[in-house]
Amino acid sequence: MTVMVTGGAGFIGGHVVLALLDRGEVPLVLDDLSTGSRSAVPAGVPFHVGDVGDMKLTSRLVREYGVEAILHFAGKIVVPESILDPLGYYLANTLKTHALLNVAVQTGVKHFVLSSTAAVYGDPRSIPVTETADTLPLSPYGRSKLMTEQMLADVDAAYGLRHVALRYFNVVGADPDRRHGQSTPQATHLFKVALEAALGRRSHLDIYGSSYPTPDGTCIRDYIHVSDLARAHLAVLDHLRSGGASRIFNCGYGRGYSVAEVVEAVKAVTGTDFEVRRAPPRPGDPAEIVADSNELLKLGWEPELNDLRTMVDDAWQWERKLAVSRTTEQIDPGISPSIPIVA
Numbered sequence: 153m154t155v156m157v158t159g160g161a162g163f164i165g166g167h168v169v170l171a172l173l174d175r176g177e178v179p180l181v182l183d184d185l186s187t188g189s190r191s192a193v194p195a196g197v198p199f200h201v202g203d204v205g206d207m208k209l210t211s212r213l214v215r216e217y218g219v220e221a222i223l224h225f226a227g228k229i230v231v232p233e234s235i236l237d238p239l240g241y242y243l244a245n246t247l248k249t250h251a252l253l254n255v256a257v258q259t260g261v262k263h264f265v266l267s268s269t270a271a272v273y274g275d276p277r278s279i280p281v282t283e284t285a286d287t288l289p290l291s292p293y294g295r296s297k298l299m300t301e302q303m304l305a306d307v308d309a310a311y312g313l314r315h316v317a318l319r320y321f322n323v324v325g326a327d328p329d330r331r332h333g334q335s336t337p338q339a340t341h342l343f344k345v346a347l348e349a350a351l352g353r354r355s356h357l358d359i360y361g362s363s364y365p366t367p368d369g370t371c372i373r374d375y376i377h378v379s380d381l382a383r384a385h386l387a388v389l390d391h392l393r394s395g396g397a398s399r400i401f402n403c404g405y406g407r408g409y410s411v412a413e414v415v416e417a418v419k420a421v422t423g424t425d426f427e428v429r430r431a432p433p434r435p436g437d438p439a440e441i442v443a444d445s446n447e448l449l450k451l452g453w454e455p456e457l458n459d460l461r462t463m464v465d466d467a468w469q470w471e472r473k474l475a476v477s478r479t480t481e482q483i484d485p486g487i488s489p490s491i492p493i494v495a
């Protein structure tokens with residue numbers, strides 16, 4: 153029973169590949185390497201470089217490997233970028249998923265799991281947010297994923313493709329065994345930017361917005377460890393395989409941290425004191441979003457790494473590993489590339 157993992161050379165998909173391997177499953181990775189890296193895919197795992205929107209390729213792979221389930225991670229993921237490039241986001245996240253669903257239906261794939269997002273909720277009216285809350289995304293990114301969820305529901309109703317849409321909250325951390333982590337070049341995510349500042353690869357960190365209606369004025373997010381999230385994929389795969397109905401699940405811990413709190417935790421764990429600047433709010437950012445993940449808990453998923461310091465430390469250890477394995481390439485022109493990095 154082969155599981156096709158699209159985007160399996162990326163951050164989250166790569167951790168799910170490890171989780172599948174760890175329990176003896178057979179993953180097959182399809183990735184165009186636009187943001188992922190070849191080295192993320194463990195030796196021995198079949199890996200095809202290609203576009204998830206290429207129906208000829210995906211139907212060949214499904215038939216050749218006897219794909220039973222598709223875990224679909226491939227896509228574009230940066231909220232502010234989607235505001236500048238909405239057509240690129242609808243193409244990458246909605247139209248290419250349409251092509252993949254076409255193939256899944258034509259070839260009789262049984263199960264489909266979609267990487268969706270908390271961004272479908274926009275600025276929720278009450279916190280924590282449940283799966284039944286209104287969906288009013290603030291960005292093309294959130295809308296591109298919401299449209300995909302809606303398409304999936306229609307496809308299920310018409311052709312019986314059972315699926316789960318996982319609405320991830322903010323995914324952070326790295327494999328505790330240091331096999332994988334976030335390697336995206338030019339990353340914009342808070343954890344990654346803060347850790348690169350701690351390493352001396354960026355001159356400073358900007359905090360976007362200080363007047364939000366939150367206790368310290370900075371945005372609040374529900375950060376989830378990527379290895380806990382990877383296990384959530386195994387839980388929903390089991391749910392679908394045992395005949396469970398199509399569902400939507402929030403994936404978070406139900407505990408929010410402000411941007412300022414994350415920055416403090418990064419400084420404490422790394423023992424550094426990088427410069428922090430106050431910058432204007434970033435378009436498309438909700439003030440606060442925290443998950444109610446009771447539905448996922450009821451499925452038997454249990455968080456194991458839900459501690460902010462653990463999440464920061466795992467990501468930090470990965471960042472240090474990356475630092476020793478790469479060249480002195482500069483990310484930010486305002487910074488010296490010659491800061492020593494301790495392995």
Ligand SMILES: NC(=O)c1ccc[n+]([C@@H]2O[C@H](COP(=O)([O-])OP(=O)(O)OC[C@H]3O[C@@H](n4cnc5c(N)ncnc54)[C@H](O)[C@@H]3O)[C@@H](O)[C@H]2O)c1
Nearest residue numbers: 159161162163164183184185186187188204226227267323
């Ligand atoms: N990182 C988060 O906090 C977060 C939160 C919510 C949802 N998500 C969703 O999770 C999924 C994975 O995100 P990630 O953080 O691992 O990002 P990532 O950029 O590390 O991974 C995406 C992977 O997909 C590949 N890819 C992109 N377009 C492709 C295409 N057309 N064909 C084949 N491969 C393609 C990339 O090369 C990359 O390896 C995305 O769908 C994203 O929207 C992420």
Ligand SMILES: O=c1ccn([C@@H]2O[C@H](COP(=O)(O)OP(=O)(O)O[C@H]3O[C@H](CO)[C@@H](O)[C@H](O)[C@H]3O)[C@@H](O)[C@H]2O)c(=O)[nH]1
Nearest residue numbers: 229231269270271321322340341342345358359360371434
């Ligand atoms: O240099 C930075 C980077 C981020 N932030 C803030 O930190 C918070 C988190 O931002 P970021 O890490 O970029 O994540 P989000 O924009 O919240 O989006 C992530 O989390 C969403 C789910 O909540 C996913 O759908 C997206 O794919 C994923 O990028 C936001 O308030 C940002 O404004 C800063 O202040 N400075």
